[in-house]
Amino acid sequence: MTKEVSLDHVWVEFENFVAVEDANLTIAGGEFFSFLGPSGCGKTTLLRCISGFQEPTLGRIRIGNHDMKGVGPNRRPTALIFQNLALFPLRSVADNIAFPLEVRGVEKRERRRRADELLEMIALPGQGDKRIDELSGGQKQRVAIARALAVKPDILLLDEPLSALDLKLRQHMRTELRAIQKQVGLTFIYITHDQGEALTMSDRVAVMSRGKIQQVADSRTIYDRPATSFVASFVGENNAFAGTVLAKDGQGITIDAGLGVPLVAALRADSGVTPAVGEPCHLFIRPEALVPMTSGSPNSFEARLVKEEFEGHMRHLLLQAGEHQLRMSLVNNGLGGSVAGADGRLTVGFVPELAVALPLGLLASA
Amino acid sequence: MKDFLGIRRFFAGLVERNGLAVSLYLTAAVGIWIFLLIILPQLTMFDYSFHHNLPPAKVGGPEDVYTLEHYRYFLRGSGNGSAYNVLDMSVLVRTLVAAIFVTVFDLVICYPVAFMLAKSSSAGRARLMVLALIVPYWINEILRAFAFRILFGSSGVINEFGMAVGLWGSPIDFIREDVALYAGLAYAYILLMIFPLYNAIESLDINQLEAARDMGATRLQVHTKVVIPYAKPGIASGSTMVFMLTAGALAAPEILGGPSNLWFTQIVYQWFNSGGNWPRGSAYAMILLVVCIAFVLLTMRLFKVSIGAIGR
Ligand SMILES: Nc1ncnc2c1ncn2[C@@H]1O[C@H](COP(=O)(O)OP(=O)(O)OP(=O)(O)O)[C@@H](O)[C@H]1O
Ligand SMILES: [Mg+2]
Numbered sequence: 001m002t003k004e005v006s007l008d009h010v011w012v013e014f015e016n017f018v019a020v021e022d023a024n025l026t027i028a029g030g031e032f033f034s035f036l037g038p039s040g041c042g043k044t045t046l047l048r049c050i051s052g053f054q055e056p057t058l059g060r061i062r063i064g065n066h067d068m069k070g071v072g073p074n075r076r077p078t079a080l081i082f083q084n085l086a087l088f089p090l091r092s093v094a095d096n097i098a099f100p101l102e103v104r105g106v107e108k109r110e111r112r113r114r115a116d117e118l119l120e121m122i123a124l125p126g127q128g129d130k131r132i133d134e135l136s137g138g139q140k141q142r143v144a145i146a147r148a149l150a151v152k153p154d155i156l157l158l159d160e161p162l163s164a165l166d167l168k169l170r171q172h173m174r175t176e177l178r179a180i181q182k183q184v185g186l187t188f189i190y191i192t193h194d195q196g197e198a199l200t201m202s203d204r205v206a207v208m209s210r211g212k213i214q215q216v217a218d219s220r221t222i223y224d225r226p227a228t229s230f231v232a233s234f235v236g237e238n239n240a241f242a243g244t245v246l247a248k249d250g251q252g253i254t255i256d257a258g259l260g261v262p263l264v265a266a267l268r269a270d271s272g273v274t275p276a277v278g279e280p281c282h283l284f285i286r287p288e289a290l291v292p293m294t295s296g297s298p299n300s301f302e303a304r305l306v307k308e309e310f311e312g313h314m315r316h317l318l319l320q321a322g323e324h325q326l327r328m329s330l331v332n333n334g335l336g337g338s339v340a341g342a343d344g345r346l347t348v349g350f351v352p353e354l355a356v357a358l359p360l361g362l363l364a365s366a
Numbered sequence: 367m368k369d370f371l372g373i374r375r376f377f378a379g380l381v382e383r384n385g386l387a388v389s390l391y392l393t394a395a396v397g398i399w400i401f402l403l404i405i406l407p408q409l410t411m412f413d414y415s416f417h418h419n420l421p422p423a424k425v426g427g428p429e430d431v432y433t434l435e436h437y438r439y440f441l442r443g444s445g446n447g448s449a450y451n452v453l454d455m456s457v458l459v460r461t462l463v464a465a466i467f468v469t470v471f472d473l474v475i476c477y478p479v480a481f482m483l484a485k486s487s488s489a490g491r492a493r494l495m496v497l498a499l500i501v502p503y504w505i506n507e508i509l510r511a512f513a514f515r516i517l518f519g520s521s522g523v524i525n526e527f528g529m530a531v532g533l534w535g536s537p538i539d540f541i542r543e544d545v546a547l548y549a550g551l552a553y554a555y556i557l558l559m560i561f562p563l564y565n566a567i568e569s570l571d572i573n574q575l576e577a578a579r580d581m582g583a584t585r586l587q588v589h590t591k592v593v594i595p596y597a598k599p600g601i602a603s604g605s606t607m608v609f610m611l612t613a614g615a616l617a618a619p620e621i622l623g624g625p626s627n628l629w630f631t632q633i634v635y636q637w638f639n640s641g642g643n644w645p646r647g648s649a650y651a652m653i654l655l656v657v658c659i660a661f662v663l664l665t666m667r668l669f670k671v672s673i674g675a676i677g678r
Binding site: 051052053072073074075078079080082083084086088090099100102103104147148150151 | 571573574576577578579580581582583584587591592595596
């Protein structure tokens, strides 16, 4: 069974501090949905609202068309996986997994049978009698998932479940989580401040900042067509230029970004709110969208090479253009050689389709 | 041998941390304390309990031989027949039952307080509550017992209040009914129950409580299946202390006990004091000690708590 979760203008306030501001979205049944945002932006608070540990100050939460107001966490069709897993150290692995069955009065043999079944699923067969502290980090992770799945919830909520693992294990667990989600077919609501995690695993991502949901979209849209300055600067690397709109037509928007030449960003049908002529704006150009150009080409400007970092398959250049510092990334073609002239100067530019113009807004601080 | 090595290693560690002089002082102080104040009196009592009650002149003389007389007295009384000393034995049993009752009562009222202190209140509020709990214990135990006597007296606050509200018509003799005694004993050792419980619960990760709730446990089940198993060492340690101290209490039974209710310690006291029979008093004290320890060990076995857990 899959059920959709809808947040209907949800606000959460703590003593005059707004932790969640007007969250309004619907998560489809069976979807892998992520909340992405910097620390303290309200992700956990939102998750606690869905699981029932926190009542929204305003607004409504519905799960499968049932209003969840006043429904305790023990009576919601959700299972929460805590950041620190919260396994019970005094219980064996099997007794941990069977806990949800135990509190529902399921008889002992049936509990054991179900626990063994789940252990099979998480590839830990026959390990039910181990103590929790005899397991590795990744195994504990899987036990926590099995425990959450024991009573077949409709929605699995995960609060940064991988943050405690090392990089290698984290990558492995990502694939495994995704596989489990496909296998059991439930709705996953996933919280992370790791954008790689959010972008690779999710069907859709909600980017949050200071309690406010900035954009809800699939990974590609989030990266290529950010809706706000925050999203553009938070997700991936980006060069941000503050400027003013000089002109705007059906194809593009021309901006004075203080580089001495007007720069053009393409407008598309799906470009959301764009700044009007004369208004201040932000122009975003990703490092990989910048390329060396011949002097005088449209959308190009002069820059000085400050530093080059070599990363094997990529070369990262730090440039100075006017008072802007910007980054440019080139795929290493193996031929070497400097992109700049002997004086360290070069001309760089971009195609309008790869630039994004947005109303001036708050940037994510690096 | 292994123990000896362990002690050596422990001492070496002590020296490393505190220097030789301080370590010697610490070891000597603790050693003397344990020996002089704990082992020696108990051993003396133990030895005493196997002697006849002789006038000072005859102590060490030819009549001063070992005997089981006093233990036999506890079982059989002074009569030579097959009768049992029902009186003393029933006092012992009653004392134990009362101590169990007081312990359970303390556990029941302290658990919610300890839980709230540990998990539901802010740090500042918790400190204030702890202070409020401790301050009354700055007052001497005997004074507190007398305060209870006044409180529960026939013209005490409780009777006055009960009659003013109309709960009962004439003063109830709480002293005779032993209500005052139980209340006083329960109150006397509350802190010894709260703090071990608080300590045990405090270290429990709050996420485990929420995880249990999230997985469908009712509030009650969160306690029975998560908190209580986790707090078991604290429960054992608090209960042991309260039980031992209640069973061995003397001041509260003296002051608050009804005329009909004798506490076993009062019998011990009588043998030492008005009875003038120290060996018999020693034997009775030994009996109380052994029975209490045996009972505690048995209970811990029943609830599957190891001795080591109590120290935590
Ligand atoms: N019970 C509370 N009382 C007061 N403020 C709270 C409470 N819980 C959370 N907050 C505040 O709400 C904001 C959002 O907290 P939340 O835990 O949701 O952040 P988060 O996005 O999960 O961050 P992180 O990535 O660090 O876990 C924070 O500023 C936090 O201080
Ligand atoms: Mg969080």
